[in-house]
Amino acid sequence: LAMLQGHAQIATRRFDVRDTKGLKALVMPFDLVISAVPGFLGFQTITAVIEAGKDLVDISFLPEDVLPLDSMAKANGVTAITDCGVAPGLPNLIAGYHHALSTIHRFEYMVGGLPRVRTLPFEYKAPFSPCDVIEEYTRPARLKENGQVVTKPAMSDRELIWFEEVGTLEAFNSDGLRSLLYTLPSIGEMCEKTLRYPGHIDKIIFLRDAGFFGKDPIKVGDASFTPFDLTTEVLKKGWFLHPEEEEFTIMRIMLNLEDGEGRRTVQYHLYDTWHPQTGISSMARTTGYTCTAAAHLILNGIFNDKGVFPPECVGKHSAAKDFVFNYLVARDVLITCTEGSFV
Amino acid sequence: LAMLQGHAQIATRRFDVRDTKGLKALVMPFDLVISAVPGFLGFQTITAVIEAGKDLVDISFLPEDVLPLDSMAKANGVTAITDCGVAPGLPNLIAGYHHALSTIHRFEYMVGGLPRVRTLPFEYKAPFSPCDVIEEYTRPARLKENGQVVTKPAMSDRELIWFEEVGTLEAFNSDGLRSLLYTLPSIGEMCEKTLRYPGHIDKIIFLRDAGFFGKDPIKVGDASFTPFDLTTEVLKKGWFLHPEEEEFTIMRIMLNLEDGEGRRTVQYHLYDTWHPQTGISSMARTTGYTCTAAAHLILNGIFNDKGVFPPECVGKHSAAKDFVFNYLVARDVLITCTEGSFV
Numbered sequence: 001l002a003m004l005q006g007h008a009q010i011a012t013r014r015f016d017v018r019d020t021k022g023l024k025a026l027v028m029p030f031d032l033v034i035s036a037v038p039g040f041l042g043f044q045t046i047t048a049v050i051e052a053g054k055d056l057v058d059i060s061f062l063p064e065d066v067l068p069l070d071s072m073a074k075a076n077g078v079t080a081i082t083d084c085g086v087a088p089g090l091p092n093l094i095a096g097y098h099h100a101l102s103t104i105h106r107f108e109y110m111v112g113g114l115p116r117v118r119t120l121p122f123e124y125k126a127p128f129s130p131c132d133v134i135e136e137y138t139r140p141a142r143l144k145e146n147g148q149v150v151t152k153p154a155m156s157d158r159e160l161i162w163f164e165e166v167g168t169l170e171a172f173n174s175d176g177l178r179s180l181l182y183t184l185p186s187i188g189e190m191c192e193k194t195l196r197y198p199g200h201i202d203k204i205i206f207l208r209d210a211g212f213f214g215k216d217p218i219k220v221g222d223a224s225f226t227p228f229d230l231t232t233e234v235l236k237k238g239w240f241l242h243p244e245e246e247e248f249t250i251m252r253i254m255l256n257l258e259d260g261e262g263r264r265t266v267q268y269h270l271y272d273t274w275h276p277q278t279g280i281s282s283m284a285r286t287t288g289y290t291c292t293a294a295a296h297l298i299l300n301g302i303f304n305d306k307g308v309f310p311p312e313c314v315g316k317h318s319a320a321k322d323f324v325f326n327y328l329v330a331r332d333v334l335i336t337c338t339e340g341s342f343v
Numbered sequence: 344l345a346m347l348q349g350h351a352q353i354a355t356r357r358f359d360v361r362d363t364k365g366l367k368a369l370v371m372p373f374d375l376v377i378s379a380v381p382g383f384l385g386f387q388t389i390t391a392v393i394e395a396g397k398d399l400v401d402i403s404f405l406p407e408d409v410l411p412l413d414s415m416a417k418a419n420g421v422t423a424i425t426d427c428g429v430a431p432g433l434p435n436l437i438a439g440y441h442h443a444l445s446t447i448h449r450f451e452y453m454v455g456g457l458p459r460v461r462t463l464p465f466e467y468k469a470p471f472s473p474c475d476v477i478e479e480y481t482r483p484a485r486l487k488e489n490g491q492v493v494t495k496p497a498m499s500d501r502e503l504i505w506f507e508e509v510g511t512l513e514a515f516n517s518d519g520l521r522s523l524l525y526t527l528p529s530i531g532e533m534c535e536k537t538l539r540y541p542g543h544i545d546k547i548i549f550l551r552d553a554g555f556f557g558k559d560p561i562k563v564g565d566a567s568f569t570p571f572d573l574t575t576e577v578l579k580k581g582w583f584l585h586p587e588e589e590e591f592t593i594m595r596i597m598l599n600l601e602d603g604e605g606r607r608t609v610q611y612h613l614y615d616t617w618h619p620q621t622g623i624s625s626m627a628r629t630t631g632y633t634c635t636a637a638a639h640l641i642l643n644g645i646f647n648d649k650g651v652f653p654p655e656c657v658g659k660h661s662a663a664k665d666f667v668f669n670y671l672v673a674r675d676v677l678i679t680c681t682e683g684s685f686v
Binding site for chain 1: 463464465546548549552553554555557561563564566567568570572573576577578580581
């Protein structure tokens with residue numbers, strides 16, 4: 001909170017969001033709430049905000065399904081946009097946009113946040129908590145094949161992908177599709193992959209196979225702890241991203257779609273770097289500005305449907321998608337779009 | 344001790360060797376003591392035995408220098424042979440043997456104990472305690488170059504070596520020379536390497552660089568522990584060598600020497616496997632039989648010098664070296680020796 005001191009229009013307040021009754025009172029004077037709590041606190045936080053009747057944008061990457069909160073949001077007249085960061089977030093918005101205009105045969109995206117300077121052994125720094133990264137590396141990945149949701153092991157289907165800005169990266173399955181698995185049932189093929197420098201994931205697989213992600217407690221002397229706990233602590237040091245350390249966020253979104261003009265591929269590309277003028281990381285920029293764009297969507301009355309909406313349910317309104325893209329461009333977060341014929 | 348029940352000539356006794364006064368009384372009725380305690384208990388144990396005036400063979404791989412005990416051993420009329428296993432042990436014996444007969448220009452050996460079945464990720468099982476193996480992987484390696492003792496990082500100077508019995512292995516510096524660094528000062532070039540399946544040591548270096556061998560305590564909740572402690576526990580499972588699991592011990596000893604017949608290379612080769620008839624591991628066979636051979640050397644009066652002697656100081660007596668070799672051959676531990684001209 002100390003970083004926000006001195007901004008005339010910002011008041012800070014330290015508050016334990018687990019006090020849901022107090023939280024409801026706390027948000028009462030405001031028009032809109034942005035929830036950016038750690039994932040494990042997400043569900044109870046947005047439940048309290050919806051109960052309080054307040055509009056909401058959420059980027060807490062909570063593990064639970066939020067659609068059960070939809071009816072309460074409708075009843076309370078609340079507009080809630082969830083999972084609205086860079087990813088999940090932008091790819092959902094784009095999927096929803098094209099889904100409203102065409103038939104999508106295949107939807108696929110890959111995304112990563114990486115340090116510019118590659119330092120062995122991991123060639124990785126965590127722009128968010130290491131334990132959430134390890135969760136991402138261990139949770140089985142759900143994707144869609146032939147119209148069916150299938151589950152594959154985390155870090156499967158590895159492939160090398162070349163990017164003009166940063167060279168060859170390695171992509172592997174992760175569990176980032178979330179609501180997309182169910183909200184756009186007409187799309188038969190969907191997958192999401194995480195990007196890292198080549199070799200990184202070999203070390204993660206090694207740590208997993210050697211038992212370092214285990215969650216059964218081990219006793220050493222009087223102390224009892226899990227390998228997962230220790231690994232998280234060890235990596236917290238090794239993966240520490242210094243605030244001034246140059247990093248980038250890179251994302252490629254690919255659609256095979258068909259409309260009145262025929263069948264073709266559409267590819268979106270995002271590459272954003274640590275911003276030297278402001279010292280703001282690309283992960284903060286791309287996630288934060290997508291989130292605040294959604295807040296302005298609600299506050300400006302561009303999107304005011306009542307209920308709980310993952311971004312694909314917002315993007316189907318082209319005015320909403322255009323607003324978010326223009327909002328990002330105004331902040332130097334550039335997304336290019338290219339089209340080609342379907343091979 | 345339960346494994347020894349039923350042998351008519353063996354009596355077992357559970358005893359805490361840290362009670363050095365009690366230990367001296369315990370050993371009093373016996374002719375000779377073999378110390379096979381964990382390394383960290385080694386020095387105090389053999390000190391007590393020498394104070395008790397008993398002859399001694401030690402295979403506890405203690406970290407301390409034992410030569411300061413030499414004068415007490417002489418005063419008490421004790422013959423003590425230390426570090427007398429497969430390695431350290433046999434290479435020392437061989438170095439001492441040739442040192443008495445020739446000028447040794449270079450002495451080098453490499454040794455490893457490995458499972459026959461290679462299982463990823465480590466392709467390794469520990470024939471002794473994992474924490475001692477990790478110590479071996481972290482302790483800087485002392486060797487001799489141009490007559491000087493030099494220290495190199497553990498796991499440095501990696502090279503691939505092909506063996507007829509087991510294919511390509513990887514050798515790297517470890518700290519196995521110990522007393523040889525000082526007892527045979529005329530040998531200007533000496534090194535010792537550990538052998539593993541290729542790739543194993545990359546994973547160890549990765550774990551080290553990632554901080555998993557750290558000895559600074561980390562706090563998680565109320566528990567405090569070191570990465571080293573946890574890693575040891577994780578590897579204890581992954582490296583567990585089942586008593587019936589086939590393993591082998593392989594060693595190559597190379598000398599460049601010069602005598603009346605000119606300059607040439609002499610190479611010793613040992614390859615021993617888990618013994619199906621007895622179920623005894625090669626590590627137990629090669630270490631244990633070398634140790635008991637030394638005990639018979641003393642008991643049979645072949646070597647009765649008074650003082651503390653690493654095996655190189657025993658091997659200079661060719662009768663002693665021949666006795667140990669014949670003792671091993673009688674137990675199917677075969678060491679071949681080949682000679683070639685010096686290139």
